Amino acid sequence: MPDTQDGKATAAPSRPVGRPRRSQQALLDAAAEVFVESGVDAPVREIATKAGVGVGTVYRHFPTRSELVVAVYRHQVEACAEAGPRLLVESATPEDALRTWVALFVDFLVTKHGLADALHGDAAGSDALHAYFVGRLVPVSSSLLAAARADVGPTNDEPALDGYNLLKGVGNLCIGAASDSGYDADRLVQALISGALTP
Amino acid sequence: MPDTQDGKATAAPSRPVGRPRRSQQALLDAAAEVFVESGVDAPVREIATKAGVGVGTVYRHFPTRSELVVAVYRHQVEACAEAGPRLLVESATPEDALRTWVALFVDFLVTKHGLADALHGDAAGSDALHAYFVGRLVPVSSSLLAAARADVGPTNDEPALDGYNLLKGVGNLCIGAASDSGYDADRLVQALISGALTP
Amino acid sequence: MPDTQDGKATAAPSRPVGRPRRSQQALLDAAAEVFVESGVDAPVREIATKAGVGVGTVYRHFPTRSELVVAVYRHQVEACAEAGPRLLVESATPEDALRTWVALFVDFLVTKHGLADALHGDAAGSDALHAYFVGRLVPVSSSLLAAARADVGPTNDEPALDGYNLLKGVGNLCIGAASDSGYDADRLVQALISGALTP
Amino acid sequence: MPDTQDGKATAAPSRPVGRPRRSQQALLDAAAEVFVESGVDAPVREIATKAGVGVGTVYRHFPTRSELVVAVYRHQVEACAEAGPRLLVESATPEDALRTWVALFVDFLVTKHGLADALHGDAAGSDALHAYFVGRLVPVSSSLLAAARADVGPTNDEPALDGYNLLKGVGNLCIGAASDSGYDADRLVQALISGALTP
DNA sequence: TATGAATGAGTTTTCATTCAT
DNA sequence: AATGAATGAAAACTCATTCAT
Structure with a gap:
């Protein structure tokens, strides 16, 4: 029973309309802020309000939440x-x-509260985000990892850790880091690297 | 199995009358099942129905979701x-x-769909769960970690990884493991241990 | 992106709860009234308000609009x-x-504004309603039509009009009858019958 | 075919400059297409897009949906x-x-998906459409009906069916015909005529 | 004249939670 | 103690319509 907005639903908006461009960026800024405060699952309404636009505008620019997050x-x-x-x-x-690269990544994830949470593909609508992250960063992590392994010589783990597992592992280790002062994601991640490169 | 009696409540009752926990147990069983099927965020109603009781009963026994999960x-x-x-x-x-112990923990976490997700204290209401896990398991992980470190000699990480970080790190590494066949939480965790014990 | 009501969405209702039974009937009465006023596509909220209950209650009793209409x-x-x-x-x-039977049916349809409109299966959610009407009334219209045809002797229309077409035709002829004083559904329907029984 | 010129707008223009209707026609063509695909209730945006113009342009030319449909x-x-x-x-x-005339009308109505539905004046905004149809076609149906009645001699229905009722009745009988293969609008309509002319 | 960004009301649906019985 | 009806806040998403450019 989706809807269908028949005659009845027609009512002139109380206040006029039509502010021009610039919304896109305002939206992005607002969304970034909101994502930090409330996570990437924050209500669209909240983002719209923060950006000073109507929800419709958000949907116009970013039909799905994923697209907004990715942007x-x-x-x-x-x-x-x-x-x-x-x-x-x-x-x-x-x-x-x-x-260094991993530390960069950790910094990025930890700074953006909720980003790490959204990174694993479970949450509805964050699939595109997940795909984008994986598609863009796994090749990088793979090549860096391969180079490092080649440099330190043979390691003791047989089917070696791959770039995907490294990326996701690091991502996971960053979850909750921002809100838990006793938790040191960076140290854990560096330990993980050490472990991956142990001869 | 709603009639399953509490294993050790047999023989002559040492306490006055002693036979309350009836729906209590049914609830626990049902919740366990539902948690596996739908994750720890499953609707309360679903659990109540599966247990054959009203939602009110669930709330009576476990005022917060956390308490139920902990139980x-x-x-x-x-x-x-x-x-x-x-x-x-x-x-x-x-x-x-x-x-071995960490592998045990990983196995536990990965088997229970959504448990790892619920483990980091972000979600409202999972605080009790988090507190329970931490309170009960951090001492264990701490002592095991300390013993292992003592055994392998001095390591290169100065303010050494503590039991809390180890536990939460492992917990985080388990997130999403059940639903992502390309992700190998166990290997990552073992690598993390290796890293923590690198001389 | 369905929803998922996480922790954040938890807020105690401002005013208490728990009026008992009797809602079902109140709901039915209210819905009947609203259907007359605004058609069977009226917002659920409107019905709930008229019945003095929350929308949730409507959904509890009648998960789909169809079920409500049918009831x-x-x-x-x-x-x-x-x-x-x-x-x-x-x-x-x-x-x-x-x-006489058809007149009865017409009277029923015309009295309930919007019912005739809902009778053809186009509208979302009125499928169950349509199915119910057809399933229950087509056999009746068929047998009455057959008896009448048998009585008047051979007619000039070869593949004779069947009960289904008669029912839906009559249903369609009733559309808009209530709001258009110049339109006489009853006369049209009787003419249709005459036509179906013309020797 | 956005460039199709209005058929008779050629030769020396009798009016001042005379060449406005450009997007006007593109709009009409697009709307016709969309109406067939999605019914006359299709979103304005869809029509505008298909026509390659902005929604504002649609509103400029046809302030109400009715006017567009009529056009x-x-x-x-x-x-x-x-x-x-x-x-x-x-x-x-x-x-x-x-x-024959009625069959023509039926064919028109049934071919245009949703037109029959829009024909009864209930829906807000379809009033102009309704008025146009009635104003243009009732005189025709009236005179044809009158002629036919005069020809067959006295009929048994006292206040005889008028052209308006015939037209609307036929219109209603066409509702849903396109999407229901078991429903034979044409046969029903012919039966209705038979009934109206029964001596 | 034309454009299309912006608006926001309106509707559906889901659940956590309360409380009369 | 148990029940489950009732509540209503929330959130997503759609479109008609306006109006600055």
């Missing part, structure tokens, strides 16, 4: 992805590159 | 907690004990 | 269905029986 | 209206003329 974090994901190859060149050792 | 998993958490000291004695090395 | 009109549909065989016995001729 | 079907309604007198002359009997 909000695209810049940072891109930056993170691009940092990988660069670090490999600039760092003293591949292991350093990997550690 | 459901208490047995297993206890078993896990008690396994710690025993493993320390039985295992060849403290590291073995730690690894 | 509202069941009595009258039953009465109509049962009148068929009786009229066949009591009337002077089968044609009289048919005409 | 879309004007040609065909005109054709139908003009067919009446012609059929009266060309047909063997006035009854034949009436039957």
Whole structure:
């Protein structure tokens, strides 16, 4: 029984309309803020209000929540992805590159409260987000990990940890980090790297 | 099995009359089932129905969802907690004990759909659950970790990883494991241990 | 992106709860009234308000709009269905029986504003209603029509009009009858019968 | 075909400049298409998109949905209206003329998905549509009906069926015909005519 | 003239939670 | 003690309509 807005539902809006462009960015900024405060599952209404627009406007620009989330974090994901190859060149050792890159990623996830939570594909609508993260970052984590492993020589874990598991593992380790001062995601992640590179 | 009597409530009752826990147990059984099927966030109504009682009854026994979850998993958490000291004695090395115990914990977490998700204290109402897990298991993980560290000698991480971080880290690594066949929580956890014990 | 009512959505209702039974009937009465005023597509909220209950209560009793509509009109549909065989016995001729029965049906449909509109299965959610009407009344209309045809002798229309077409035709002829004083559904329907029985 | 020029707008323009109707026609074509696909209740946006114009343009040309619908079907309604007198002359009997004309009307209504539904004046905003149909076609149906009645001699229905009732009755009988293969609007309509002309 | 961004009311549906019986 | 009816806040999503540009 979806709806169908028949004649009855027609009523002129109380106050006029028509503010122009610029909404897109206002929306992105507002969403980023709200995501930090309430997580990526925050009500659309909340975002709209914060942005000073109507909910319809949010839906116009980002028909699904995923698209909004992806848009909000695209810049940072891109930056993170691009940092990988660069670090490999600039760092003293591949292991350093990997550690630095991962720290970058952790910082990103921890700063954006709720992002880590949204990263595992369970939540409805965060699938696109998950896919985007995985698609963009797994290749990077894979190559950094491979380089580091090659550099430290044979390790003791046979079917070696792959880039996907590393990325998701790191992502998971960041969950709740922002709100729990006794929890040190960074240290855990570095320990995980150490473990992955143990000869 | 709504009629299952509490295992040790037989013989001459030491307490006055002693036979309340009837729906209590039915509730626990039902909740356990539902948690497996639909996760720990399943509607209360679903649990009540499965148990053959009214929702009011659920609330009477377990005013908050947390209390219900805690009750459901208490047995297993206890078993896990008690396994710690025993493993320390039985295992060849403290590291073995730690690894085995953590694997036990991982198994528990991964088997119970959604438990790992509920474990980090973000969600309103899961605080009691979180507190119970932490209160009961952190001492165990701490002592196992300490023993293992003592055994392997000095490690390279200065303010060493503590039992709380280990427990929560492991918990986080288990998130989503059940629904993602490409994700290997166990391997990640073992790598984490390796990292924590790297000289 | 259905929903999922997480912790955040939990807020104690401002005013208490728990009025007992009797809602069912209040609901039915209210719905009947609202259907007359606004058609069977009236917002659920409107019905709930008129009945003095919350929307949840409506959904509890009638999970789909169809079930509500069917419940509202069941009595009258039953009465109509049962009148068929009786009229066949009591009337002077089968044609009289048919005409009287159809007039009964018309009266029913026209009185309940919007019922005729809902009768054709297009509207979302009125499928069950449609099925109920058809299932219950087509057999009646069929037998009355057959009896009348048998009585008047051979007619000029070869593949004779069947009970289904008669019922739906009559139903359609009643659409809008209540709100258009210049439109005489009854006369049209009687003409239709005449046409169906023309030798 | 957005560039299709209005058929008779060629030659030397008798009016000042005369070449506005451009998007007007594109709109009409698009609306016709959309009406067939999604019914006359299709979202305005859909029509605008199909026509390659903004919604504002639709509103500029057709402030109400009715006006759009009327415009879309004007040609065909005109054709139908003009067919009446012609059929009266060309047909063997006035009854034949009436039957043929009504069949024409039925064909028109059934082909246009949702048109029959929109024809009864209930829905807000379809008033203009209703008025146009009635204003244009009732005179035709009246005269054809009158001629047929005069030809068959006295009938048994006292206040005889008028052209308005005939037209609306036929319209109603067409509702849902397109989507229900078991429903034969044409046969019903012919039966109705038979009934109206029964001596 | 045309555009289309913006608006926001309106509707459905789900559940946690209370409390009269 | 148990029950489950009742409540109503919430959240998603759709579209008709306006109006700044």
